[in-house]
Amino acid sequence: MQYPSSIRIVRVPCTGRVAIEHILTAIAKGAWTVFVAGCKKGECAYEDGNLKCERRVQAAKRLLEELGYEPERVDMFFMSSAEADKFVEAAKEMHERAEELGPP
Numbered sequence: 001m002q003y004p005s006s007i008r009i010v011r012v013p014c015t016g017r018v019a020i021e022h023i024l025t026a027i028a029k030g031a032w033t034v035f036v037a038g039c040k041k042g043e044c045a046y047e048d049g050n051l052k053c054e055r056r057v058q059a060a061k062r063l064l065e066e067l068g069y070e071p072e073r074v075d076m077f078f079m080s081s082a083e084a085d086k087f088v089e090a091a092k093e094m095h096e097r098a099e100e101l102g103p104p
Helices: 020-028 049-066 084-101
Strands: 034-038 074-078
Touching: 020 034, 020 049, 034 049, 034 084, 049 074, 074 084
Parallel strands: 034 074
Antiparallel strands: none
């Protein structure tokens, strides 16, 4: 399975480690879109890290909107690490969004 070559992966031990600052910095440094791929709800190896991240992603969307950017530039997807097809689907969706939205 292949995803668009424009996708850059940043691995973290848990999405609970992803801060709003990481998301906004990526946009500020030129990323057209940012997505977080986390564990399925109820299946986080670190209890609720993915749910904490989901709240941070929502907060990042609100901040982007306040700053005049489209909140659709940021999203979160829940999947198992064994679901490569879902990751590829999410990557393609975000790539398409990036092409539609253009640079920030």
